[in-house]
């Protein structure tokens with residue numbers, strides 16, 4: 001099964017539409033959003049998605065009630081701060097990444113084959129366009145970087161990002177750039 005991964009879309013409706021186009025073209029069954037939608041209305045854009053949206057809350061997601069409402073309206077699932085899904089016998093944990101301590105503990109727990117994160121605005125694993133994960137032996141952290149358009153910043157915090165397509169059958173993932 002194919003799963004799309006995106007995070008930190010921060011109100012960028014154009015990039016969200018581009019990402020949805022990619023996800024629909026790749027025929028993904030689920031899209032995991034690792035949080036930081038910011039404006040709840042952006043979730044409604046995912047109506048165009050031919051897959052189920054599963055999300056967790058980020059540190060910039062204050063309007064939890066409205067976000068939940070938007071998720072329900074599109075038939076999606078908002079998990080709270082921490083989520084997990086089981087697909088093809090693979091356990092995937094979902095956490096925005098607000099606390100590095102919690103992220104570390106989740107990785108070390110050995111509970112998941114994959115942990116999907118966002119928040120750092122950096123890709124994890126860094127610079128890898130295509131890779132594989134190991135179902136039983138280790139935990140792979142997948143972070144697609146920012147979903148919104150890249151802008152210059154002094155901290156270079158918004159320079160990296162796109163979407164990830166994960167294939168749970170072939171155990172491959174690949175990264176696709178967004179503007």
Ligand code: NI
Pocket residue numbers: 036058059060096118119120
């Ligand atoms: Ni964040």
